[in-house]
Structures are given as structure tokens and as C-alpha cells.
Amino acid sequence: MVGLPLCGLVVLFTCGVFGDFVSSPPIPSDKTTPIHQRLAFRGPTAMVVAWNTFQRIATPTVHYGTRIDALTSSASSDSSVTFPTSRTWANTVVLTDLQPYTTYYYKIESTNSSVLTFTTARIPGDMTPFTAAAVIDMGLFGKDGMTVPASKRHLIPRIEPGLEHTTIGALDRMSSEYDFIIHPGDIAYADNWITANPLYAFFQAQAYESITERFFLQLQSISGIKPYMVGPGNHEATCVEMPFPCAAGQKNFSSFINRYGLVMPTATTINSLTSVAAAAARAHASRLAKPPFWYSFDYGMAHFVMFDTETDLGNGIIGPDEPGGGANLGSGPFGGKNQQFNFLQQDLASVDRAVTPWLIVAGHRPWYSAKPTCSECQKAFESLFIQYGVDLAVFGHVHNMQEIAPIANDVVDPAGLNNPKAPWYIVTGAAGNIEGLAPLGEQPSYITWADDTVFGFSKLLFQDRNHLTVQFVRSRDGVILRNSTLYKAHTTRFVGALAGVKWSQ
Ligand SMILES: *[C@@H]1O[C@H](CO)[C@@H](O)[C@H](O)[C@H]1NC(C)=O
Ligand SMILES: *[C@@H]1O[C@H](CO)[C@@H](O)[C@H](O)[C@H]1NC(C)=O
Ligand SMILES: *[C@@H]1O[C@H](CO)[C@@H](O)[C@H](O)[C@H]1NC(C)=O
Secondary structure (H helix, E strand, O other): OOHHHHHHHHOOHHHHHHHOOOOOOOOOOOOOOOOOEEEEEOOOOEEEEEEOOOOOOOOOEEEEEEEEEEEEEEEEOEEEEEOOOOOOOHHHHHHHHOOOOEEEEEEEEOOOOOOOEEEEOOOOOOOOOEEEEEEOOOOOOOOOOEEEEEHHHHHHHHHOOOHOOOOOHHHHHHHHHOEEEEEEEEOOOOOEEEEEEEHHHHHHHHHHHHHHHHHHHHHHHHHHHEEEEEEOHHHHHOOOOOOOOOOHHHOOOOHHHHHHOOOOOOOOOOOOOHHHHHHHHHHHHHHHHHHHEEEEEEEEEEEEEEEEOOOOOOOOOOOOOOOOOOOOOOOOOOOOOOOHHHHHHHHHOOOOOOOOOOOEEEEEOOOOOOOOOOOHHHHHHHHHHHHHOOEEEOOOOOOOOEEOOEEOOEEOOOOOEEOOOOOOOEEOOOOOOOOOOOOOOOOOOOEEEEEEEOOOOEEEEEEEEEEEEEEEEEEOOOOOOEEEEEOOOOOOOOOEEEHHHHOOO
């Protein structure tokens, strides 16, 4: 509603005359129609199903079963929430007592919904190969979003999404080639309405909501069938990345929190029989987790930690999106003093490499990258990642693809990909968005491969307890541009503080 007073200032663009200037998706006549379906793991025996509707739903309900013609189970909640400037309500239901790695059919209760499917996570310790997709910096495609390279930006309003070879299209076509998606930040790019059309300034709140709704309509074909694990980026923070009187619902990560706060998990509990100390650390981590900002989950042979580079860096370091931070987006903090740091310490320490040999972290802003880099993030997080033996760190923010040598404290590990001690890093921020690709410019010598000419994403292929392949994939045609395999011996069961712990059988 912030746009309204501005409207009156300009004679030609009064709200009455140009109220439809921003085109919003049509509201279905059946307001129980589910849209923006999204899934998230909550351990190997539970799945979170969330969706939006154009009305509040008193008892959001999901019917499900392992056969399409027998949706004999159901789960409900009373969680149907909205916030200022949103036209929709976010509904969340947790399905529990599921079988691990099992395909279920589900139907959101509505007079106008269809049956979709999901597959639950593999149990921690299952060493079957699997693949995760990593996409970052995506945003709306088509009108008001990204469709073409920046040089053809002026064509954007005339190109329909269906005509373009986008990352959303690639993830859709290739959905049988990965098990789930991680997306640490810069999701819808609703705050880039000014790039889509500067005149949207007169209808700012409406433009932000419209781009948000249209993006999640595009994403639902993927996020409704694949768990889609998100983290925060700078484009989630406020209504626009400049001083502007944002409406209450469009600052301080409100839209992101409303959509994902109840959807992302905390941390998976682990069996205290493997180690009482590790189980206690994991339980502690679970209490310190702050979804959707920082949390963790397991999948088969891997433990994933999603962390927040935007706020809550801890130890007195001001996060880039905090008041007075580098990006100064007036957001956060979301946890108590050092809460994220303490979460990371407990969670990373709890990882039993006999169960989940691979330890992956994913955040938005990188510190090893062709510019820009986040030095305050490096100060906040790198020593933890070194200490606890992180295998791979996944970042975006910079709109291109970069593979970086295993590196610690700015020194490249001489072992390379052959059992390095230092974490391996990638930047995979080329999913494609209205800002376009970023030229690499001068490349630091630790970059082992890079591409700034095409849109793409990454596939993480967990082959066995010792081999992890990272592929950079071109969205246009699925061609693999780069294929690198990390070997890790993983002989130390607990890397870091718990190293001295004695193990029961
Ligand atoms: C039913 O849902 C579809 C989208 O799945 C929508 O296009 C249609 O308008 C909805 N029908 C009603 C009556 O709302
Ligand atoms: C942002 O929201 C959090 C609660 O979600 C609150 O604690 C914090 O103070 C808010 N930050 C600002 C700058 O308003
Ligand atoms: C990539 O590497 C994996 C593992 O080494 C191999 O199985 C696959 O065939 C490779 N793919 C391409 C396209 O090189």
C-alpha cells in the first residue's frame, strides 16, 4: 500500500486510472485452489507439504498414500497465515510416520486440486548413490523477469516463459536426474520490480506481490514434487535494495519467513546409541536452529547445513543486510547473540562420518570468488568449516559459475581434490535472473574453472563414502560443462571437537 500516496503525486499515474498497470495472476473463483505447492524434508519419515490459497483455510489437510487410488491417510493443521500486502495465505501440514525413501501420492484437500507425488529422504547411513541439485539466484522468468542475456533486456516483456530455455525449465525436464534441490538465497527477485519497470514505483507493493506470486506459480511444478530446501539471500530482505519506504510486509525478510518459516526443518535427531555426546550436540543444534535462516538435514550418506550470510553472523560481526551492514538493508537479527554460530558449532560437531561421511554447507554470499566477496562472512564462518572438516561449501550471489580449489585461510590445499584437508568451494549463481550474468573480471588464481556466458546450475552426485562429483550443467540443453570428483578418505569418524569421544557399538 506504500505505492498509494506516491500515485497521487503524479497526475498521469493515478491509482484509479492505472490500477491494473501491474498485472497480477488471476484469482481462481474457487479460493481453496492450492498454488505455490512446496515440499521440505523433516527427517526420513516425515515430509512438510505447504501451499498458498487466496483465502484462509480453517483446517489445511493433505490426503496421501503409497498408491494413487488409495490416499487413505490424512494429516491436518491449523496453520494458515498471511501478512500485510500478501493476497494469499500460506498453509503448512506435516506428514509423519512415513516410510524412508518411499514415493507417496498426495492431494491437498480442496474442491479444485490434483494428485502430486513426493519421495521421502533416505535414512542417514544409507550409502546408495543420490543426486542433489543446487540452484541459486533464480528469480522470475518471462515478463518482468529474466528470459534473455542482459544485452537483450529490452526484449523481456515480449518473450513468454514457455519460449525460453530456463533453469526452471531445465529442472522440470531433468526432474528424474536429482532427488531434491537446495536453493540458498535470492529466490523470487520480487525486490527487482524497478528493473522490470521503473514505473512500478507508483505501485510498488503491488508489483512486489505480483512478482512473488508469479515466480512461485512457475516454481510449483518443481517444488510440488521435489523437496526444495531454501536459505536467505539479500533479495529476500526488503522491498527494494535502496532507501525506500517499504510496506511492513515487505521488509525484514517477512515474505520469506511467511512462506518458509514453518516449512524448513530444524535439525534431524540422531540415534544416541552411536554416541551420547553427538546426539546431545545434535539435540542442542536443533534447539538453536532458526528455520528458514539456519538449519540442517540428512539425506543418506550426506549431512547438509544451510546457513545465513545475511544476518546473525555472530561474535559482534555486522551481517551485510543488518542495519549498518555492507548492504544496509535494515534486517535482522533473527536469533539471540551468537545463536547461529553456536548452532553451527553444535551441528557440525555432531556429524558422525561413519553414518554421514559427507558434510556439505550452503550459504548465499561467498568469500572465495571472483568479486564480489563477503569478507565478514569469511571472518564469521571459515574457521568453523575448517575445524569440523566441511567437505564442500556451496554459494551463489555472484551470477556465474565457479569451481574453486580446496582452500583454507586463503591458502590453496596442495592435495587438490585428492583427499584435501581444506573445504572445497563452488559458486553456482547462474540460474538466471533479471540482473543477468556477471562478468568474471579478474580471476583469483584459486579458481580452477569458471563460466560467465551461460545460465546453469549444479548437480552434486554422491557416489559413495569417498567420491563426490560436482557437475556444472547448462540450463539451455542440460549439457555438462564441468565434471569434477572430490576424493575424501573420511577415516576420522568425528572431525573437530568430538574427536576424542569413545563410541559404543
Ligand atoms: C482450478 O485450478 C486451476 C489451476 O490448477 C485454475 O486454473 C482454475 O481456475 C481453478 N478453477 C476454479 C473454479 O477456481
Ligand atoms: C526483524 O524481525 C525480527 C523478528 O523476526 C526482529 O527480532 C528484528 O528486530 C527485526 N529487525 C528489524 C530491523 O526490524
Ligand atoms: C562425470 O563424472 C562421473 C563420475 O566420475 C561419471 O560417471 C560421468 O560419466 C561423468 N560425466 C560426464 C558427462 O563426463
